[in-house]
Amino acid sequence: MNDRPGVVFVHAGRAYELLAVRDWPLRALREITRGNLDALAELLSGGDAELERLLADGFTIGQLNDLVEQATAEQQLADDDDDQADDDERTARP
Secondary structure, three states: OOOOOOEEEEEOOEEEEEOOHHHOOOHHHHHHHHOOHHHHHHHHHOOHHHHHHHHHOOOOHHHHHHHHHHHHHHHHHHHHHHHHHHHHHHHHOO
8 A cells, every 4th residue: 555564454354454554644533533434444444445345344343443553553663663763873873
């Protein structure tokens, strides 16, 4: 989907990728605050066709919630690694 790895998951025997948190469109925040999970799922799953496949395979709100939590946790770890690398670089400079 993008240069940054997202959260790859398998549901009903098919592989999907949820966008990396940094690649979420700003509109995703609006959909979260409005509780519009259908629009959020479409934004994060790669479009309407992917969403329709997930829905047809019985994907649940709980599963979407778990994936969003996983994606945000993985992004936090990546950010922490980036921060540590920046700190190491600053410390290594003369």
